[in-house]
Amino acid sequence: MIKKTIQKIFFIYLVIITNASALIEIDITEGNREPLPIAVTNFFYAEDAIKDIDQISIDVSKVISADLERSGLFKSIDQEAFIQKTASMHIRPRHEDWRLINAQALVTGELEVDNDKLRVEFRLWDTFAEKEIEALVLITTIDNWRRISHMIADKIYERLTGEEGYFDTRILYVSENGPKNNRIKKLAIMDQDSFNHRYLTSGKELVLTPRFNPVKQEITYLSYFKNLPRVYLLDIQTGIQEVVGDFPGMTFAPRFSPDGEKIIMSLARDGNSDIYVMDIKSRVVERLTDSPAIDTSPSYSPDGKKITFNSDRGGSQQIYVMDNKGRNQTRISRGTGNYATPVWSPRGDLIAFTKNFQGRYFIGVMRTDGTGERLLTENWYQEAPSWSSNGRVLIFYRETKADDTGKGHSSSLWSIDLTGFNERKIETPEDASDPSWSRLIQ
Amino acid sequence: MRSSILSSIVLHLAIMMIAIVSLPIFNNPDLEIPPIVQVELIEISEKTNVPKVSKKKDKKEEKKIEEKEVEKINQPVMKPKVEKSNEKVKDASDKDEIVKNKVEQKMFENIPIKKPVIKKKDKFDPLKIAELIDKSKDTKTVEEDIEDLEYDALDSTPSLDNKLTLSEEDAIRAQFMQCWSIPIGIPFDDTMIVKIKISLNIDGSLLEPPEVLQHERMNKPSEKYFRTLAESALRAVRRCDPIKAPDINRYESWKRIQLNFDPREILRG
Numbered sequence: 001m002i003k004k005t006i007q008k009i010f011f012i013y014l015v016i017i018t019n020a021s022a023l024i025e026i027d028i029t030e031g032n033r034e035p036l037p038i039a040v041t042n043f044f045y046a047e048d049a050i051k052d053i054d055q056i057s058i059d060v061s062k063v064i065s066a067d068l069e070r071s072g073l074f075k076s077i078d079q080e081a082f083i084q085k086t087a088s089m090h091i092r093p094r095h096e097d098w099r100l101i102n103a104q105a106l107v108t109g110e111l112e113v114d115n116d117k118l119r120v121e122f123r124l125w126d127t128f129a130e131k132e133i134e135a136l137v138l139i140t141t142i143d144n145w146r147r148i149s150h151m152i153a154d155k156i157y158e159r160l161t162g163e164e165g166y167f168d169t170r171i172l173y174v175s176e177n178g179p180k181n182n183r184i185k186k187l188a189i190m191d192q193d194s195f196n197h198r199y200l201t202s203g204k205e206l207v208l209t210p211r212f213n214p215v216k217q218e219i220t221y222l223s224y225f226k227n228l229p230r231v232y233l234l235d236i237q238t239g240i241q242e243v244v245g246d247f248p249g250m251t252f253a254p255r256f257s258p259d260g261e262k263i264i265m266s267l268a269r270d271g272n273s274d275i276y277v278m279d280i281k282s283r284v285v286e287r288l289t290d291s292p293a294i295d296t297s298p299s300y301s302p303d304g305k306k307i308t309f310n311s312d313r314g315g316s317q318q319i320y321v322m323d324n325k326g327r328n329q330t331r332i333s334r335g336t337g338n339y340a341t342p343v344w345s346p347r348g349d350l351i352a353f354t355k356n357f358q359g360r361y362f363i364g365v366m367r368t369d370g371t372g373e374r375l376l377t378e379n380w381y382q383e384a385p386s387w388s389s390n391g392r393v394l395i396f397y398r399e400t401k402a403d404d405t406g407k408g409h410s411s412s413l414w415s416i417d418l419t420g421f422n423e424r425k426i427e428t429p430e431d432a433s434d435p436s437w438s439r440l441i442q
Numbered sequence: 443m444r445s446s447i448l449s450s451i452v453l454h455l456a457i458m459m460i461a462i463v464s465l466p467i468f469n470n471p472d473l474e475i476p477p478i479v480q481v482e483l484i485e486i487s488e489k490t491n492v493p494k495v496s497k498k499k500d501k502k503e504e505k506k507i508e509e510k511e512v513e514k515i516n517q518p519v520m521k522p523k524v525e526k527s528n529e530k531v532k533d534a535s536d537k538d539e540i541v542k543n544k545v546e547q548k549m550f551e552n553i554p555i556k557k558p559v560i561k562k563k564d565k566f567d568p569l570k571i572a573e574l575i576d577k578s579k580d581t582k583t584v585e586e587d588i589e590d591l592e593y594d595a596l597d598s599t600p601s602l603d604n605k606l607t608l609s610e611e612d613a614i615r616a617q618f619m620q621c622w623s624i625p626i627g628i629p630f631d632d633t634m635i636v637k638i639k640i641s642l643n644i645d646g647s648l649l650e651p652p653e654v655l656q657h658e659r660m661n662k663p664s665e666k667y668f669r670t671l672a673e674s675a676l677r678a679v680r681r682c683d684p685i686k687a688p689d690i691n692r693y694e695s696w697k698r699i700q701l702n703f704d705p706r707e708i709l710r711g
Contacts, residue, residue, distance in 0.1 A: 023639070024606060025700045026615050029707055031622035031678070073626070104623065104677055126673065128680035133673065162670035163627025347629070392627065 035075035043109035044090035063149035067167040072422030098127040166388040170438045176431040194427040212438040215260040266296040288326035308342040332370030347391030354383040376420040389439045397433040610688040622678035630709040636675040646687030652679040675703035
């Protein structure tokens, strides 16, 4: 009797086990690539804080929304659609109200002013899980609310995409005006959303190829002094400028190493251009290439171990990769057409370039071994890509064709992400060229 | 005379008895008429709808659908490309299925099928079952109780016939694909796959909160990319709640599902 009962219990157990293992598995390998709907609310504030606190509340929300939307990965929901109002929100959001308007994420916050300091508290909510997934308190001077907003947008972007944000960054570029044969070129700097624009040089001397130091608020650029090109260093915070060196012959395209300690550039001597690297402290210059062809546009890999550059040693301009001592020089571009201005991605996985093929100019990317070439955008004339700090977006400049009378020529900054679909014009007060995108501001 | 009348009556009765025993007309028609075999010849979109159970249930479901539609008013337009491609694939497979089902239908028409014993139980009036249980309450032994349990367990075991069809699986997959916003910033990693177990009610709604099977990894501070991915998958599950339920006759086979959210091909670029 007992034996029989045990047998039956064992049988039932087996049946349950069989049931459990019969779980159906469904693989979901594709998803919806539409921008993620997000609701950014105006930040709550105490009425008696300061005079313009109501405007700051609206503006903080606007800056965050605009940053996220510009990335192409988010869709900011119009505040007109909001059901729950700010006053009750800082206590606890009613998630069902937000789900009803299809917000997958919700941003709430609170502003407080204490001794002329602005305290910004923000919370990011997952409306479907009904839980807070990120919270942060930032304290700054009241005037600095815009930067705080970018920092919040970075946090949101990082939490929801898994990738570092790139909104608290600046863009350095050459501002241009005047007729094509007599352009006035000034160095200019602005936030990535075109605000806080200022000029760094007066326009008396011609400036070219400005580049950010990846680790400091410092830039290097090329400027002509008595018709001779010189490489300069400029500290953006202090305004102190110094000449890196007077090099015999022409100098082109200086760029920092990833640790910010060296400058790599091309120098032209006796009609032959080669790649050189200079230690900023010791000013010792080392030659890396030695070919009779034109080697130019060098750019370090993020680990500093490799360098990409372009050279016409094979008969046409192509992209090459070598180690940081100039050894193992290998051509990686294999397509038809000319390739120029290679730039290594901060993520290390891709090299961006300009390609000229049948009179058209393309901005594209390829893997570091030259495979997987993808052309992201095409135009009459465009060049000089520069990566965003997270390696997802490229900024470059584009020129429009002048008519027969020389009119109609203009140049402007554009950005495009790696999908090739999110192309946007970047507003500048005047014509613009040669952009360089900073890392996240420390 | 009297004896002949008696023998006539006896003979008539005998013939009647033979007739009752042997003629099919007197037999239980249930045993002779083959059971109706359901052959589904419906579009994929229809297949995912909950079939009619009772009028009451229908009304409830209609209400729920209406509610869901209200919720969806402000949803962004889902990527049509994904839907289209799926439909195309399913159209082709449906055609095959239709031909196959037609053949099967003909086969079933010609072959008399013995009514399964378990099905007989299904036909019982639930009230009568209750009566039976009540009657047997006093007399049932422990052993008999175990036998009943055993029977129920067998009944709930999904047989091969109860399995979800490929198109039903595709329909479930398509729903989660539409609900899932992939965090495309995550760097490629061969282990980036999130496994979520869900339990569903018969109307396709979540029976309990979805469970990430790799929850230990999700909670590790060093696994922030995995956490972001897992959260996006959980959002997709909740966003899709309730899903359009497949055939309720096969409820046992889809009431528990493991969803593997696998963005590796997309992240590889």
